[in-house]
Amino acid sequence: MAVKRxxxxxxxxxxxxxxxxxxxxIDITNSPRLHETLLxxxxxxxxxxxxxxxxxxxCDSSGMGVIVxxxxxxxxxxxxxxxxxxxxxxxxxxxxNGIDTVISVYPDLPAxxxxxxxx
Amino acid sequence: xxxxLDQQFDxxxxxxxxxxxxxxxxxxxxxxxxxxDVMLAVHELAANAVRHGGGTGRMRMxxxxxxLICQVSDPGPDAHGAPVAGATPERPRPGGGVPVRPWPYxxxxxxxxxxxVADRVDVVSGPAGSKVTVAFALVPGNVxxxxxxxxxPGNSRCSPRGRPRTGSRRGLR
Numbered sequence: 001m002a003v004k005r006x007x008x009x010x011x012x013x014x015x016x017x018x019x020x021x022x023x024x025x026i027d028i029t030n031s032p033r034l035h036e037t038l039l040x041x042x043x044x045x046x047x048x049x050x051x052x053x054x055x056x057x058x059c060d061s062s063g064m065g066v067i068v069x070x071x072x073x074x075x076x077x078x079x080x081x082x083x084x085x086x087x088x089x090x091x092x093x094x095x096x097n098g099i100d101t102v103i104s105v106y107p108d109l110p111a112x113x114x115x116x117x118x119x
Numbered sequence: 120x121x122x123x124l125d126q127q128f129d130x131x132x133x134x135x136x137x138x139x140x141x142x143x144x145x146x147x148x149x150x151x152x153x154x155x156d157v158m159l160a161v162h163e164l165a166a167n168a169v170r171h172g173g174g175t176g177r178m179r180m181x182x183x184x185x186x187l188i189c190q191v192s193d194p195g196p197d198a199h200g201a202p203v204a205g206a207t208p209e210r211p212r213p214g215g216g217v218p219v220r221p222w223p224y225x226x227x228x229x230x231x232x233x234x235x236v237a238d239r240v241d242v243v244s245g246p247a248g249s250k251v252t253v254a255f256a257l258v259p260g261n262v263x264x265x266x267x268x269x270x271x272p273g274n275s276r277c278s279p280r281g282r283p284r285t286g287s288r289r290g291l292r
Contacts, residue, residue, distance in 0.1 A: 027166065028130070029133065058137060060159070060163060061229045088152065088155055089155045089159070092156065096236065
């Protein structure tokens with residue numbers, strides 16, 4: 001699945017908050033492009049960046065590598081990067097690597113934007 | 120033992136392969152989470168074949184009384200010449216002039232991931248390509264050295280779930 005142009009993916013619900021909608025499936029075919037897009041958004045140094053994988057039904061190790069690299073860059077740049085993951089097949093690769101204990105993972109976009117758990 | 124699936128793949132058909140493998144794993148009686156693991160493992164092996172094994176490969180699935188077994192093979196990097204477009208680990212950034220930052224591809228990570236979810240992994244690799252066989256127990260806990268998985272009801276959707284499984288596990292040979 002192609003990663004859309006950055007301007008189609010990114011919106012700003014509030015000043016300083018940026019939401020980027022990630023593809024329905026993330027694998028070796030689109031993770032290089034996703035890497036570029038995430039780094040471009042992080043370079044603008046929003047206060048909060050939500051990587052919204054709410055509609056993502058699969059993510060492989062290359063996709064996870066991209067998210068982890070982006071997270072590292074976000075931390076270095078003082079950006080509070082949060083993840084939305086809903087589908088088990090998107091979450092699994094993060095679980096196996098224990099990444100879901102390092103990066104803040106939320107069940108949906110409103111929870112991620114408010115930074116609170118809505119369980 | 121019967122072969123339930125025999126499918127060729129390349130970079131354009133990885134998604135189709137995932138869908139087919141997940142459907143067959145469920146049909147073989149795998150619980151949902153394990154079907155995800157089977158799909159993830161086969162995908163990672165197929166992605167390796169696409170990236171390093173000449174761009175194409177073949178996946179065969181067998182179901183025995185106790186296991187679901189998947190074998191992913193590729194013809195080796197020399198089979199088709201140049202690397203496959205769209206599957207290369209490095210790309211220049213758009214606009215040019217900016218130093219190229221390779222995306223964080225870590226060699227071997229996919230195979231490590233496979234070893235974490237499969238009950239058995241066997242790798243045969245040589246100049247004529249690779250053949251990786253992964254097996255998943257059809258009844259949880261019945262593989263020697265395997266762990267009985269317990270599912271606990273989660274009370275917070277924000278808390279970490281599904282910790283990496285630890286314990287004795289036959290690794291790569």
